[in-house]
Amino acid sequence: MSLLPALAAVATLAAVVVAPMAPASAGTAPKARADQAPLAVTIDSLSPSTIPQKGPIRVSGSVTNNDTEAWTSIQVFAFVSDTPMTTADELADAAQTDADADVGERITDTFDTVDELAPGETHPYTLRVPRSEIGVDEAGVYWFGVHALGTSDDGRISGADGRARTFLPLVARTRKSVDTALVLPVRREILHTADGSLAKVPTWTRTLSPGGRMRSMVDFGAAAGSRPITWLVDPAVPDAVARLVAGNPPRSLEPTVSDDDTDGDTGDASESPSPSVQPSADGDDEADAPKDPEVAAAAEAGTSWLQRLHEALEGSQILTLPYGDVDVAAAAAYDPEVYQQARRRSNGDLAPWGLPTSPVVSSPSGFIDQAGIEATETGTPVLVTDRMFGPHAPAVARADGHTLAVSSSGAASGGPGPDNPMAPVALRQRIVSEAAVRLMTPGRKPLIVTFPTTWSPDSTTGFFEGLDLDWLHLTTLTDAMQREGSAVSLEDLDYPARQVGLELDAANFAAADNLVRAGDTLQNLLTQNDEVGTEVRDEAFSDTSYSNRLRPGAARASADSSRTWIDNRLRSVRIDAPKAVILSGGSGRFAATITNGLDQPVTVKITALTEPPLKVAVPAESVDIGAGRGTTVLLNASSSALGIRNVTLALTDVKDAPLGSSDDLPIRSNRVSNVIWLILGTGVALLFGAIVVRLFRRLRAAAGSA
DSSP: OOHHHHHHHHHHHHHHHHOTTOOOOGGGOOOBOTTSOSEEEEEEEEESSSOOSSSOEEEEEEEEEOBSSOEEEEEEEEEEOSSOBOSHHHHHHHHTSOTTOOOSEEEEEEEEEEEEEOTTOEEEEEEEEOGGGOOOOSSEEEEEEEEEEEEBTTBOOSSOSEEEEEEEEEOOOOSOOEEEEEEEEEOOOOOBOTTSSBSOHHHHHHHHSTTSHHHHHHHHHHTTTTSOOEEEEOTHHHHHHHHHHTTOOOOOOSOOSOGGGOOSOOOOGGGSOOOSOOOOTTSOOOSOOOSSHHHHHHHHHHHHHHHHHHHHHTTSEEEEOSTTOBOHHHHHHHOHHHHHHHHHHHOSSBTTTTBOOEEOEEOTTSOOOHHHHHHSOTTSOEEEEGGGSOSSOOSEEEETTEEEEEEOHHHHTOOOOSSOTTSHHHHHHHHHHHHHHHHTSTTOOOEEEEOOTTOOOSOOTTTTGGGOOTTEEEEOHHHHTOSOOEEOOGGGSOOOHHHHHHSOOHHHHHHHHHHHHHHHHHHHHBTTOSSHHHHHHHHHHHTTBGGGTTOHHHHHHHHHHHHHHHHHHHHTEEEEOOSOEEETTSEEEEEEEEEEOSSSOEEEEEEEEEOTTOEEEOOSSOEEEOTTOEEEEEEEEEOSSOEEEEEEEEEEOTTSOEEEEEEEEEEEEOTTHHHHHHHHHHHHHHHHHHHHHHHHHHHHHHHHHO
C-alpha cells in the first residue's frame, strides 16, 4: 500500500472509531440517488456458513459507486451483532429491518481498502476475519455483514456509506440434526399459436440459455451433485422444450397408425398415447434443423437445457405436478375433471428418460384452498406455505385424510438486504439460520424450502458446500414428511381473498373445454391419427395453468385461436346435397357428395334431420374418404304424405360429434297420384251408375207403355 492511501485509511479508521454513531450533517450528505446508498456492497462468498469454533471467516464481494461523483479511500469492514436470535419469528422480524439500521459493531482490526471508485465503477473486496475478533459464544443466529466507508468531494461523514447484511448462526456441538428438504421448481407459462406451435419463441431462448431463469435453476440443481434434492416438475415444460428442439412444428395431422391398425374407429382422444414430439434420451433430436433463425436459436438452447436437466434429475426425487400446472383451486370450482385428467396425464415415468416420479400438488404461491385440497387423491401430498397456518405452523400436517407438507416462507424469502435478499449467499444463510433455530426447538421439526419459481441464481459457488454441516441433514421431501404430523382442519387454513381474486375464472375453463372437444373431434375424424387429440388436450391443460393467473385473457385467446384453427379443418370436410328431390311413388333414392379437403384420409358419418312424416335413411356404417378426394353416397327417402319438406344433411365424426358441414334440400312427395286415381275412379263409378239408372228407367217406362 502506498503512503498516501495508507495515511488516508488511518484517518478514515480513526474517524470511524471516534464517532461511529454520530448523526450525518445535512450539508455534507453525498449526492447519491435518493433510492440507494452512495456505495452498494454485495456479499458474494461467505465461508464457513456458520461461526466456527476456531478458524477465520472469509467474506468477499464487491463495492459499486452509485453516486454521481468519485469516492476515495474506501474502507471495507466486517461487523457482527452481540445478541443472538433464537426463533424463526425473530429472523422474520430481522429480515424486515430498515436497510440503514445499525445492527452490529464493526470489527475494525481487519479491513480492505479501495483507493478510488469512479461513478458506476465496481471493485472487489476480500476480508479474512479471525475467530478471535468475533466475540460471541452463545448459540443462536447473529447479524453479520460488511460496511463500506469512504470519502466524497464533500468529505467524510459518520456512519456507513454502503452496507450488506446477512445471518450467521453459531451452533454448539451436538449429535442432533434437522432434516432439510430443498424443492426446486420447473414450471413456466406455455402458450401456443393457432397452429399448435409454441408462442413467444425468443422468450424461451432467453430463459433456456446460460444466464436465463430456467437454465440457472437447472444449473443450480445440478451443482448439488450427489446431495439429495427434490424437483417439482410440470411435465409439460420438458415436452414444450422438446417441441422447440424438433423445430417448433405445428399441430400434426400426419398418420400415427398404420393401415393395418385402422378399422374406421380411431377411438377416444382422451385414451390416446402421448404425442410423438418428445426429446431423445440424450437431448439430441434427429429432425431437420429449423430454418427460422429464432427457432434455430431456441432449438440449440433447448437441446443444451434438456441435457443439463437430465443430469440434474438423475438420482434425485422427482415430484410431478398435474400436466400443464393446472390451477387446482380454480379447477375444483369450475371443472374438477380437468384436474383429474391432468393428474393422470402426469402419472408414470418422466419421458423420455424413464425417470421415476411421484405425484404432488402445489401452487407457485403455496396457497391452495379447501376445495382444491379435497379434490386431490388422499395419497398425493400437497405442498403448501406456512402462511396458511397460524404463528406456529407445523412442518407436516394431516387434514381429512390429506397430507400437507408445509414449506417455510421465511427461508424462501432470503436475506435481510439492503443487498439482494435472493442472492445465493443470502438465501443460503437464511436457510442455514432457519435450520439452526429449529435445532434449538423441541421436536426439531423438518425444514422444507420451496424455491421461488421466478428465482434466477447468478452463481452456485459455495451454496451447497455451505450446507454440508453435521447438524443439517439434507434429505428429500418424501423423507422429511415421514412423521406423524399435526392434525389440522382444512376449514381453519387461511386462503386470502387476493388468492381467490387471482384464480382463473369459468371463461378460461370453458375455452379450454371447447378446445378439448374440438381436438377429440379432429382425432376421431382422421382415419390414421390417434395422437392429435392428446396433443390438443395438453395445450388446453396449459391454458388453465397457474402461470396464466396474471394474464387470463392471453390464455383464453390462445385456446380460442387453436379451436378456430381446428374448426376450419373440420369444416373442410364438406357434404353437398342435390338442389331438390322428387319422390314419384312416395319413396326413392338420391345421391349426396362428400368432399375431403384435407391432405389426410378421414372417416365420417352422415346424419339427416327431417320434418315428419318424411324419413331419410343414412348408411349405418361410417364412410372412409381418401386425402383430397370425394365420394358419392346414396340415401333413401320416403314420405307418407304429399307436399314439400326440407331435410338437413350433416357430417359427424365416428363418435357422432358434428363437424360443422351441412347442406339443406327440399324433397317433394308425389304420393298425390293415388288420390287422383281414386277421384277418377269414383267419377267413373258415378257415371256408369247414372247410365244404369237411366237405362233402368227407360226400360221400365217402355214396359209400362206396352
